[in-house]
Amino acid sequence: MNILIIRPNLIGGAGEYVLRLSQGLIERGHKVVIGTGPGPWRSSATAVSKYYDHLDFSPRLTWRGLRMPNLPGFVVSTFRLAEIVRQEKIDLINSHHRFAALVGNIAARRYGIPILNTMHEFMGDYKLMTNLSFGHSVIVPSAIVKDRVIAKYA
DSSP: OEEEEEOSOOOHHHHHHHHHHHHHHHHTTOEEEEEOOSSTTHHHHHTTSEEEOOOOOOSEEEETTEEEEOHHHHHHHHHHHHHHHHHHTOSEEEEOSHHHHHHHHHHHHHHTOOEEEEOOSOOOSOHHHHHHHOOSEEEOSSHHHHHHHHHHHO
16 A cells, blocks of 8 residues: 655654654555655655655744735645655555645545544644544544544534
8 A cells, every 4th residue: 555644744753653653554565655844854754765845734824923824835735745646656645734634635535545634632723624634534642632532523
């Protein structure tokens, strides 16, 4: 199976999780592609799998002190992600961030493939974006996160 894992960056616990997950999937015979934004994690990612670092999964832009939705990043990353899905013959997208999942949902629908969302934390804000980002299935790391997600979004 060809799996595309997407996340804005590969820092912290979620970044470490993505790298370990990728290694485990590769050891089980899957092809793994990581899609993320630019940053210092290139060597870590390329040591594990094929890696694309030109995706802008930042949900907000700051311009002249104002924070606004990152519509340019959303549009450009949607097209770039769809191209990666086509080029790499991806069978499954696994997102690890709400905004990346929103972009991933569009590519998944375009090519008729499933998207699996991993929610590493509970975010009670932006309910509409969270609901739109839910894919075919959602994975959570703990029972407490599961209970809060179900209470807020089910």
